[in-house]
Amino acid sequence: MKRAAAILGIGTEHVYEVDPDESGRVSAEKMEEKILYCHELGFSVFFVGITAGTTVFGAFDPIEDIAVVCRKYNIWLHVDGAWGGSALLSPKTKHLLQGIDKADSFTWNPHKLMSVHLQCSAILIRHSNILMQANQMLAGYLFQPDKHYETSLDTGDKTIQCGRHIDIFKLWLGWKARGHQGYAEHVETLLKKANFFYEIISKREPFFRMVMKPPFINVCFWYVPPSLQNIDQTSLEYKERLDKIAPRIKERMMTNGTMMVGYQRLDHHPNFFRAIISNPATTIQCGRHIDIFKLWLGWKARGHQGYAEHVETLLKKANFFYEIISKREPFFRMVMKPPFINVCFWYIPPSLQNIDQTSLEYKERLDKIAPRIKERMMTNGTMMVGYQRLDHHPNFFRAIISNPATTKDDIIAMIDEIHELGHDL
Ligand SMILES: Cc1ncc(COP(=O)(O)O)c(C=O)c1O
Known part of the structure; x- marks a missing residue:
């Protein structure tokens, strides 16, 4: 959000964060309080961004309730479903996005959960012509109005970026091949695997400890080595020492070349691992194309x-x-x-x-x-x-x-x- 505000010239100082609860969710009450606080400061609030599947915990903000608040103050509601939007594909998980039909805009990255190759990001907007109104510059040398087909199919003029991969084609192919049922099963398989992961971690106490029961498929946990097991878990010493464990293990993973699992601090929690089962074949995936590698290879070769x-x-x-x-x-x-x-x-x-x-x-x-x-x-x-x-x-x-x-x-x-x-x- 802050980066978007910086790029748009709004300024990062005009982005107000709303504190989440312990499970990583932002409540409608907290959201309304923050809106009123901004009004008191003399600002008009025009945009609220919430998350369906947060990056670290996989928490889902209560869309339905926050939509009511946004309607009340006439605020655009954006739901970032980049990560968790895929939950809509299974009847067993779609309740996590209850109220999504009331959002003004919604982002979804099939490249995260749906095994579509990087990259494949969708933005769905309730207001059908708004991108055209906002971005269209009618560059006649690119978007010739005299083509022999329906030129509303030329989408380049309504986006900020112009030429692009037809990334959606990968999703379309996958969806066609596997059908609604196949996609629902995909999401359910991931959930089952994350649940298995959670159960295993819980059984491995005291060496492993969950940060919380996963709200979705993000499994957040600490590894607690024997040297820390007799220290009071509420003490500062424990927190400080635990904070150093995940980075050291990650360093060893990378040096040994065995695997990659991300870690981070969040809120008051010392560094913990975040394992994500986003591949039904159960490899753990994170990150993005290293596109520069292709250039480097070509340049090295030639x-x-x-x-x-x-x-x-x-x-x-x-x-x-x-x-x-x-x-x-x-x-x-x-x-x-x-x-x-x-x-x-x-x-x-x-x-x-x-x-x-x-x-x-x-x-x-x-x-x-x-x-x-x-x-x-x-x-x-x-x-x-x-x-x-x-x-x-x-x-x-x-x-x-x-x-x-x-x-x-x-x-x-x-x-x-x-x-x-x-x-x-
Ligand atoms: C909730 C959420 N939104 C947006 C993004 C950005 O994703 P990308 O850069 O792949 O579009 C991420 C990345 O992890 C995310 O977790």
Whole structure:
């Protein structure tokens, strides 16, 4: 929340935290008290963020009750279900999110619990057009309104980020493959495994001690070595010494390379382990893609020289593209000599070739050519080349050679295909 406030320019000092109870839940009463406190300070409260499945304990805030408070003060209610939102998928656990239908927005990360590969995050918003209203900038060079299909399907203009993975496809595939029932069983399997974990830990006292009975699938526990077992558990000495145990064990885990289990302090609790069974095959998973590793590997493998050659190859190919286009006049015409590797050009069908290029008629007719050819490309499934208007230029193609494996034959084939698709227009 604080980071979001910083990014939005609201300022972290304008984020007010509400203390949770022992089980990690924020009550509606505490929430209302904090709202009134902010009002007394002269602030208007416009956003409340609560959690369905907190990161450490897996606690679920009481959505239904907090929604009543938010309605009363006309406050947007956001529920972070990144972790626990998947509980909705099982009839046995969906009660944990009772009242979710009253939230204004809800986030859910299927990459956390549903075994969907990183990353796959969903945001569901009650107000259907609000993202468009907030973010749309109508960048005509990216979101051409004259496409042959329903352009409301182009979602890039309603998000802050523009191009993105179609991460949702992974979820869709998994859901299709396993069905509602399969997904419900997935969640229930995780719960069963977490419960088994909890039982085992409880049986291993006094060496292991639970921080609390897991509200969901987060199993939070201490390992208490024999050297600490005769010390009074309420003493400062005990807390201080226990606090050092998990980091030391984690250090040994990492040095031995046996496994990884996270640990942290929370509230008044000294460092404890938090094991999460988020994989029904019972490996313990945490963290995210180390994307930089892919770059590092590539750079190591090819070296500075290899990377320099990569860029130079792209330039050579773009230059070849440019030369071919120039030789194919009058059917092809460059918008300009490429300053880098973007090759921007028009295809001019025979029907336009005897019209004055400075006339309005020419511009208007040329503007329609690229969209029609693109439509045919997509319908035939042969290739994809983007087009757009820019400044006073009617729609033109923008081909980018970003793959050094592109051959001269590929480039020629691309140009021939455009000619084939467009010569009768
Ligand atoms: C409750 C909750 N919300 C949000 C996040 C952020 O997740 P991500 O960065 O994977 O989207 C986490 C991560 O652990 C989380 O536990």
